[in-house]
Amino acid sequence: DADVTQTPRNRITKTGKRIMLECSQTKGHDRMYWYRQDPGLGLRLIYYSFDVKDINKGEISDGYSVSRQAQAKFSLSLESAIPNQTALYFCATSDFNRPYEQYFGPGTRLTVT
Amino acid sequence: GQQLNQSPQSMFIQEGEDVSMNCTSSSIFNTWLWYKQDPGEGPVLLIALYKAGELTSNGRLTAQFGITRKDSFLNISASIPSDVGIYFCAGPGDSNYQLIWGAGTKLIIKP
Numbered sequence: 703d704a705d706v707t708q709t710p711r712n713r714i715t716k717t718g719k720r721i722m723l724e725c726s727q728t729k730g731h732d733r734m735y736w737y738r739q740d741p742g743l744g745l746r747l748i749y750y751s752f753d754v755k756d757i758n759k760g761e762i763s764d765g766y767s768v769s770r771q772a773q774a775k776f777s778l779s780l781e782s783a784i785p786n787q788t789a790l791y792f793c794a795t796s797d798f799n800r801p802y803e804q805y806f807g808p809g810t811r812l813t814v815t
Numbered sequence: 816g817q818q819l820n821q822s823p824q825s826m827f828i829q830e831g832e833d834v835s836m837n838c839t840s841s842s843i844f845n846t847w848l849w850y851k852q853d854p855g856e857g858p859v860l861l862i863a864l865y866k867a868g869e870l871t872s873n874g875r876l877t878a879q880f881g882i883t884r885k886d887s888f889l890n891i892s893a894s895i896p897s898d899v900g901i902y903f904c905a906g907p908g909d910s911n912y913q914l915i916w917g918a919g920t921k922l923i924i925k926p
Contacts, residue, residue: 706857744819744903744916745858760913792857802846802907802914806857 705729706807708793714813715783723778723810725793732798734776736768739790751776783814821904821917827925834891836920838904847887848914849878850903858903899924
């Protein structure tokens with residue numbers, strides 16, 4: 703079984719709709735991250751969490767919110783989706799002792815029409 | 816802010832050829848990481864480097880942490896079809912154990 707799972711894998715939604723992307727991990731890591739990937743731009747950090755009570759904004763947090771429901775679960779919400787949020791979204795985890803060695807889920811392809 | 820410049824953007828190679836790519840930073844790093852992303856998948860960690868001058872191998876892949884601490888290199892020897900994908904370099908951001916990423920090198924094997 704995959705260590706980091708994301709649901710859904712694909713989603714098409716309309717402008718203005720609220721949408722939630724979910725991430726679960728079985729690696730036992732304390733740190734979790736949400737990234738966005740656009741073609742030719744690499745990965746950009748949206749939010750990250752060091753534990754359930756510690757959530758931080760990343761480079762591009764505007765228009766997004768997150769919830770860390772448990773150590774193993776970290777969800778990303780788009781309160782009112784807009785077309786330029788069409789992208790690939792990845793969840794990642796890392797351990798306290800090796801924070802830069804991040805392990806990624808398979809991604810969610812989101813299309814906002 | 817910090818920037819990573821990765822080159823080349825893409826490479827067309829023949830199966831069996833050796834591959835070299837590099838990444839440069841606008842500031843000094845104490846860690847360099849290399850990831851590979853297959854189509855439709857998330858990035859997978861290949862090699863992590865923690866010391867200037869360090870040379871680390873993972874099978875046919877070898878990565879080096881540049882002496883200046885502003886660059887890193889990844890070499891792939893005797894490429895095979897499953898090597899196709901996008902290779903990313905990454906390093907520490909300005910604060911709080913964030914990573915910043917290069918734009919990637921896309922490896923394509925000519926038929």
